[in-house]
Amino acid sequence: MKERFTRLSQTLYWTALALSVVLPVLVLLYAGKAVSDPASLLSRVPGLPPDMTVTRSQAALVAAIALISVLPMLAALRAMARLFDSYRAGDILSDANAGSILTIGRALLLVAFFTVLTPTLQTLILSWNGPQRMLSIGLDGGTLGFALAAGLLTVIGWAMGEAARIKAENEGFV
Amino acid sequence: MEVPKLEIVVRLDVMLARRKMRSRELAERIGITEQNLSLLKSGKVKGIRFETLAAICAALDCQPGDILEAVAAGTQ
Numbered sequence: 001m002k003e004r005f006t007r008l009s010q011t012l013y014w015t016a017l018a019l020s021v022v023l024p025v026l027v028l029l030y031a032g033k034a035v036s037d038p039a040s041l042l043s044r045v046p047g048l049p050p051d052m053t054v055t056r057s058q059a060a061l062v063a064a065i066a067l068i069s070v071l072p073m074l075a076a077l078r079a080m081a082r083l084f085d086s087y088r089a090g091d092i093l094s095d096a097n098a099g100s101i102l103t104i105g106r107a108l109l110l111v112a113f114f115t116v117l118t119p120t121l122q123t124l125i126l127s128w129n130g131p132q133r134m135l136s137i138g139l140d141g142g143t144l145g146f147a148l149a150a151g152l153l154t155v156i157g158w159a160m161g162e163a164a165r166i167k168a169e170n171e172g173f174v
Numbered sequence: 175m176e177v178p179k180l181e182i183v184v185r186l187d188v189m190l191a192r193r194k195m196r197s198r199e200l201a202e203r204i205g206i207t208e209q210n211l212s213l214l215k216s217g218k219v220k221g222i223r224f225e226t227l228a229a230i231c232a233a234l235d236c237q238p239g240d241i242l243e244a245v246a247a248g249t250q
Contacts, residue, residue: 169220172219172220172221173219173220173221173222173223174210174211174213174214174219174222174223174226
């Protein structure tokens with residue numbers, strides 16, 4: 001059991017670490033492409049008329065929102081890397097790990113929030129100069145499930161904090 | 175009426191001396207590490223499990239009251 005735990009944590013550590021490097025690079029590429037070629041955004045945001053003109057400042061705003069909305073995911077990935085690094089070293093029940101789980105849960109709640117907010121704002125910005133401004137809010141079952149899982153992780157983080165406190169107290173007894 | 179504040183002091187050294195037993199031997203007999211026994215002797219633990227207390231009493235042939243003493247807080 002312990003060996004399987006360590007092995008899986010090792011794999012998850014490297015995955016989280018790699019994603020925390022790759023994700024910002026991809027978003028920076030997306031932002032760079034959006035600013036250098038604003039018209040390319042029309043094909044990426046559904047519902048917009050293809051003949052609409054997108055200004056560079058609109059594209060820059062859309063790119064800035066994309067950059068901001070990736071921050072919670074980055075925070076979650078960094079906390080995951082810290083947690084799995086600790087797990088692969090065999091340190092399972094500690095206050096620091098509970099803190100990491102709590103950070104992951106809260107960051108993923110923000111990710112779910114941005115999943116709804118980001119396309120809404122981007123559509124509004126891109127349609128600002130169009131014949132009619134668009135405000136489209138989308139909430140699907142996947143996002144709700146994601147938010148629920150994030151909430152569950154937050155609660156587990158609190159429970160782990162309590163368990164770590166009890167463990168520390170128990171260690172004070174001989 | 176105010177209840178006086180007391181603290182529990184471990185008198186293990188006294189019993190060990192009476193029984194002419196070394197800490198290492200006691201640790202081996204009751205199945206805890208010498209380090210933990212040392213922490214217990216110096217009072218640097220939050221508490222002692224009944225299981226450990228019973229094992230110490232059995233090894234030293236004594237009662238819990240021979241090992242533990244309640245004294246006024248701050249006098250030790």
